[in-house]
Every structure is written in structure tokens, then in C-alpha cells.
Amino acid sequence: MTTDIEIFRKLASEIDWTEPWLICVMSVHLLCTIIAxxxxxxxxxxxxxxxxxxxxxxxxxxxxxxxxxxxNWRLFAGQQYFDSSGLFMTLVFSLPIVLNCLLILREKARASVSAKRKEKEIEIFLLR
Structure with a gap:
């Protein structure tokens, strides 16, 4: 029985991470994280x-x-990465997007809590 980690390791080892289009995709994800x-x-x-x-x-x-x-993988990739289950796209494309969105949402939630806390402090101060 193979575990999910073994499947991930096998998939990651079969990917040619030096392909220009993959470098571009990963660079865009890194840029989005930096911008966030x-x-x-x-x-x-x-x-x-x-x-x-x-x-x-x-x-x-x-x-x-x-x-x-x-x-159209032959136009830009050296091998077929795009399976019907979408595992490759999930790991290389969607997962970084989800992580970046979670980073942004976390910061928005913290800002909302901070603003609400300040609002309540002002309210308590004014009621005295």
C-alpha cells in the first residue's frame, strides 16, 4: 500500500523542474507571495x-x-504532466494559489480583529 507522501515523492521526482515554463509558473507563484x-x-x-x-x-x-x-503539452513541455485527475496541476498550480489566498485572508482577518478591538476600546472609553 502506497502512502500519499510516497505518491507525492514519486510525482515530484518525475518532474523536470528545469523546464522554462515550470520555472515561469513557480516564479509567478513566488512573485505573488512576495506581493502579498x-x-x-x-x-x-x-x-x-x-x-x-x-x-x-x-x-x-x-x-x-x-x-x-x-x-497542447507538446508546444511547451518536454513530457505530459497534465493527467485527467489533475494531480500535477493541483500540486504545482492550485496549491500555491490556495496558500497565497490563505496568507491574504489571514492578514485580513487579523486586521478585522484589530479594528474591532480598537472600536470596542473606544466604545468602553466613551461609556465611562
Whole structure:
């Protein structure tokens, strides 16, 4: 019986991580993470929400992107990565998107709690 970790290791070892299109995909994910962190630090909330919306749209389009990749992989890839189950796309494309969205949501939740806490402190101060 193979475990999920063994399946993941096997899949990861079969991927040619030096392919230019994969390097581009991973670079875009890294750039999105950096942008999410910087926009949080700079308090660029609208920009961060725009990034969140774009990431959600790409996440929603994952199945169509996988279908396109399965039909046209010879144009840009050295081997067929795009299986019908979408495991490759889930790990390489969707998972980083979900992690970036969770990072943004976490920061938005923290900001909301902080704002509510300040609001309650002001309310308590005014009621005295």
C-alpha cells in the first residue's frame, strides 16, 4: 500500500523542474507571495484584494488550464504532466494559489480583529 507522501515523492521526482515554463509558473507563484507580503506591510489593502481576486480567478480556471495543457503539452513541455485527475496541476498550480489566498485572508482577518478591538476600546472609553 502506497502512502500519499510516497505518491507525492514519486510525482515530484518525475518532474523536470528545469523546464522554462515550470520555472515561469513557480516564479509567478513566488512573485505573488512576495506581493502579498509587501502589500500587507505597506497597508495596500485594495491592491491586495485585487491580487486575491486574480488568484481566485486563476484557481477557478485550473481545470480548463489543465485541459489546455493536456491537449497542447507538446508546444511547451518536454513530457505530459497534465493527467485527467489533475494531480500535477493541483500540486504545482492550485496549491500555491490556495496558500497565497490563505496568507491574504489571514492578514485580513487579523486586521478585522484589530479594528474591532480598537472600536470596542473606544466604545468602553466613551461609556465611562
Amino acid at each position: 507580503i509587501v502589500t500587507h506591510l505597506e497597508k495596500a489593502h485594495n491592491f491586495q484584494l485585487g491580487l486575491f481576486a486574480i488568484l481566485i480567478c486563476f484557481g477557478a480556471a485550473t481545470e480548463r488550464i489543465n485541459e489546455y495543457g493536456a491537449e
